[in-house]
Amino acid sequence: TLAIERLKALFGSEHANVQPYSGSPANQAVCRALLCPGDKMMGLTLPGGGHLTHGWVVNFSGTDYQRVPYGLHEKTQQIDHDRLRETAKRERPKLIWVGGTAYPRIFDYEAMAEIASEVNSYLVADIAHISGLVVAGVH
Secondary structure, three states: OHHHHHHHHHHOOOOOOOOOOOHHHHHHHHHHHHOOOOOEEEEEOOOOOOOHHHOOOOOHHHHHOEEEEEOEOOOOOOEOHHHHHHHHHHHOOOEEEEEOOOOOOOOOHHHHHHHHHHOOOEEEEEOOOOHHHHHOOOO
């Protein structure tokens, strides 16, 4: 990539590694690449286990973009895909996040992909907190 080539030239090295230092700057890069200021994004609520960078007002994502939260089913405490679908159809977000900081269940990526496809949204999987489980094949 351009950044890698410039770093190699700058330092006179054969190799360079360019990557965000953590999930938050990676999420910011995703938002800046896919969204314009004021676009809508959907993210899991913080009480439901969501992440600050998925549209919360104390973060760039909540000030630069319109926040459309989705939550958990009251009885099952799992993501309420029916309500999420209804909200997505009504709000038409440009981006839907799947992932979070403290959601203790397995994400239904297939259901989320269907919803995103129905409303022509980007679906972004933030697996920063569960990448080990994904690599191990248990999530």
